Amino acid sequence: MHLEFRHLRVLLTVAEAGSIRRAAARLQLSQPATSAQLKRTEHELGGPLFIRSADGVAPNERGQYVLRCARDLVVGFDRLREYARSAAEEDRQAAAPLRVGGTAGPLVPLLVSALFELVRRQRHHRPRAGRPRHHGARDDPRRHLGHRQPALQR
Incomplete structure (x- = not known):
């Protein structure tokens, strides 16, 4: 598996929601699909990123670091996409x-x-x-x- 931005968004959503079930609802995915994607992502990143309990999930030490990096990457990617779209629109307007x-x-x-x-x-x-x-x-x-x-x- 290759890590993609969608995987980082799942990690961030799970952390923000505090449970896989709530994250799945926000992502409009099933709970088993979200759980499976989280496990594959954790495997790709070398091991568990969350402590699981009956009350939900919480990031472990490695998970906290990965989440900080993931936030930076996702925010940077969103800025890049917004900049590219805005620049393309300005170029279209300037060419008129x-x-x-x-x-x-x-x-x-x-x-x-x-x-x-x-x-x-x-x-x-x-x-x-x-x-x-x-x-x-x-x-x-x-x-x-x-x-x-x-x-x-x-």
């Missing part, structure tokens, strides 16, 4: 072209330049936590114009 409609007139080039500057500043002043800033053509909002300078159409 900015479209502006209007009629030709003497102020159109000024408006387009002001919008470019606004988008550029917004992207550079809202860095994503833990993500490096990209510089160059990718950050240039004019990339949506096919590298053409806006021109006044008559």
